[in-house]
Amino acid sequence: MLMDTSDETLAKAANAGDRAAFATLVGRHYDRIFGLAFRLTGVRAEAEDLAQDICAALPVKLAQFRGEARFTTWLYRIVVNAAHDRRRRQTTRARAADGWGDWEIARQDEIAVQREAEGWLAEAMTRLSPELRDTLALVLGEEMTQSQAGAVLGVSEGTIAWRMSEVKKRLRAMAAEDAT
Numbered sequence: 001m002l003m004d005t006s007d008e009t010l011a012k013a014a015n016a017g018d019r020a021a022f023a024t025l026v027g028r029h030y031d032r033i034f035g036l037a038f039r040l041t042g043v044r045a046e047a048e049d050l051a052q053d054i055c056a057a058l059p060v061k062l063a064q065f066r067g068e069a070r071f072t073t074w075l076y077r078i079v080v081n082a083a084h085d086r087r088r089r090q091t092t093r094a095r096a097a098d099g100w101g102d103w104e105i106a107r108q109d110e111i112a113v114q115r116e117a118e119g120w121l122a123e124a125m126t127r128l129s130p131e132l133r134d135t136l137a138l139v140l141g142e143e144m145t146q147s148q149a150g151a152v153l154g155v156s157e158g159t160i161a162w163r164m165s166e167v168k169k170r171l172r173a174m175a176a177e178d179a180t
Contacts, residue, residue: 005021007029015065025071121171134153147160
C-alpha cells in the first residue's frame with residue numbers, strides 16, 4: 001500500500017514519525033541518492049559515505065520539506081548541498097593539514113638542531129676538567145643556582161661563578177675550533 005503512495009505524502013508521514021513511510025522513501029530513492037553522490041564525488045567510497053550521511057540526516061531534513069517542489073527535486077538539492085559541504089570540509093582539512101605539516105617539519109627541524117647541540121655539548125663536556133664538568137652538570141643540567149651547586153660541591157658560590165665563566169670561555173674556544 002505504501003508503494004503506491006506519493007513521495008510528498010510519504011515525506012509528510014515520515015516527518016510525523018511514520019517509520020514505514022520513511023523506510024519506503026529511503027528504499028525508493030537510495031539508488032538515486034547514491035548515483036548522484038557518485039557523479040558529484042567521482043569516488044565510490046565517498047559516494048557511499050555521502051549517501052549514508054544524507055539518509056541519516058534525512059529525518060531532520062524532512063521537517064524543511066514544504067512540498068513547493070517535487071520531492072525528488074528537493075532531494076537532489078539535499079544531495080548537491082551535502083556534496084558541496086563535504087568538498088568544502090575536505091578543502092579546509094587539507095589546508096589545515098598542510099599548515100600542520102609545515103609546523104611539524106619546523107618542529108622536527110628544531111628538535112634535530114637541539115639534539116645536535118646537546119650532542120655537541122655532551123662531547124665537549126668530556127674535554128673539560130672534572131671540576132668544570134661537575135659544575136656545568138649541576139648548573140645547566142640540574143638547573144641549580146650557583147649557591148646550590150657550591151653547597152653540593154663543597155665550594156663557595158664565587159668559585160662556582162668563576163668555574164661557569166671558565167666553562168663559557170672553553171666552550172666558545174671549542175666551538176670556534178670545531179667550526180674550522
